[in-house]
Amino acid sequence: MPVMGLKEQLEALAEQYDVEVEEDSTELDLEDKELEELPECVCDLAAVEELFLDKNALASLPEGIGAMGALRELNVRQNALESLPESIGRLPALEGLFLQENKLVELPDLAGCSALRGINVNQNRLRGLPAGMCKCAAMEGIYGDFNEIGELPEQIGALAELEEVRHCASPEGGHTRHRS
Numbered sequence: 001m002p003v004m005g006l007k008e009q010l011e012a013l014a015e016q017y018d019v020e021v022e023e024d025s026t027e028l029d030l031e032d033k034e035l036e037e038l039p040e041c042v043c044d045l046a047a048v049e050e051l052f053l054d055k056n057a058l059a060s061l062p063e064g065i066g067a068m069g070a071l072r073e074l075n076v077r078q079n080a081l082e083s084l085p086e087s088i089g090r091l092p093a094l095e096g097l098f099l100q101e102n103k104l105v106e107l108p109d110l111a112g113c114s115a116l117r118g119i120n121v122n123q124n125r126l127r128g129l130p131a132g133m134c135k136c137a138a139m140e141g142i143y144g145d146f147n148e149i150g151e152l153p154e155q156i157g158a159l160a161e162l163e164e165v166r167h168c169a170s171p172e173g174g175h176t177r178h179r180s
Contacts, residue, residue, distance in 0.1 A: 009041035
């Protein structure tokens, strides 16, 4: 069986999931496509800035996702993610990371996500947040409600742009911190 090139892989992806995708696409919407794994060819789309993978059955993401250097927004809400590849922490253009309603118990070091402005990890199984997140100088909002987050990293106070941090453990109680 011959090996398909990127163009052929993208054509197969477009046909299989009824989406429009080109090598220079800046947005790829694979929301609610019953994906159990992300096709590797998606990671070869260097121009993609917005990737929507919400409402699938993804248990993991490939390490190759870290090669998507133009990626500004990654939406992987309502999946079955138990872990994330370390390479996500090396996406310099990433501004928004949306991981609500998964099964994550920890996050990779996000120190390399220098443009990260907001992260939403509501409804996971997180016990803490990575200290490297405190190197994301553009961070404005951290949303971590309905997890098992005990304490926040000490360095979080150094984030000058941070406006809101939410991490209540249940609807009955928890912590919300606002900064004016």
